[in-house]
Every structure is written in structure tokens, then in C-alpha cells.
Amino acid sequence: MVERTWRMLREGHPEARRGCPEVIEAAFAEPRLRRLYPFPSHGALFFHRNTDFPWSNDLPHIATGFSGYVVYAARSAEILGETATPEEAAAVVVAHLPDDCGPAVEGPWPESAPGPSI
Structure with missing residues (x-):
């Protein structure tokens, strides 16, 4: 599901949500982000x-x-960084990911899992 969603976003598939193509490509280039949904x-x-x-x-x-x-x-609790390029922004996200982050699990977030569930 994660790979399929990334592919649909990158290809501009009509059923995919819309986002900034430059940000999507920069995030996809980061292996740790590519594992997330x-x-x-x-x-x-x-x-x-x-x-x-x-x-x-x-x-x-x-x-x-x-x-x-x-x-x-x-x-949106705080600003972690402001950057000139989407690649720099993706690097800031990676730098702030928890160590135990990824790959994404299929389905809803379990209520017993760490982190907020809403």
C-alpha cells in the first residue's frame, strides 16, 4: 500500500491526492520517508x-x-525548520524522526501503540 501510494502520487494518478510534486519527489528520495505512508x-x-x-x-x-x-x-506544535528547497525540508524531517520509525504498518494505528491515535 505504501509503495502504491508513493507511485500514484509521483505519477499524478487521477485517484491520488494532490500535493506539491517537488516536495513529493524530495521526500521520496529519502529512504526513511519512502517507508512511511x-x-x-x-x-x-x-x-x-x-x-x-x-x-x-x-x-x-x-x-x-x-x-x-x-x-x-x-x-504543528512547533516549527522545526524553514528551508529554501524541498530536499532540505525532507532532510529536516528525517533528522526529527523517532529511531523506531517505519516501515508503515497496514491498516489503522493501534490504540496501544506509542504516540497519539487521533
Whole structure:
């Protein structure tokens, strides 16, 4: 499911969610991010540890800004970095991933798993 979703995003498949192609490509180039479930929404690319709602919602994400890219902590709790390129933004996300992150599990996020479940 993760590989298929990345492929559909990168190919602009009509059934795929829409996101910034440059951010999608930069994130896909990072092996640790490529193992997570990508979820473009509201001008941002979110990463989840699972493939179906409810999402893990405990990982950083990349938002497209006015003059670059902004990396937010989970739930937009704080800004982790502002970058000029999507590649730099993807690197900031990777630097802030938990050690035990990935690959994404199929299905909803288990309630007993670490991290928020909503």
C-alpha cells in the first residue's frame, strides 16, 4: 500500500491526492520517508506510520511556504525548520524522526501503540 501510494502520487494518478510534486519527489528520495505512508493535505505533505485512519499523527510534516518550505513537528506544535528547497525540508524531517520509525504498518494505528491515535 505504501509503495502504491508513493507511485500514484509521483505519477499524478487521477485517484491520488494532490500535493506539491517537488516536495513529493524530495521526500521520496529519502529512504526513511519512502517507508512511511505519504498523505498530502492542505498544502502539506504528512507522513504516517500506518496506512489507514486513524493516523499515527506523531511525525513531522512539510508545508509549502511563501518563500520556501516549513517543517513542522507533529500536530504543528512547533516549527522545526524553514528551508529554501524541498530536499532540505525532507532532510529536516528525517533528522526529527523517532529511531523506531517505519516501515508503515497496514491498516489503522493501534490504540496501544506509542504516540497519539487521533
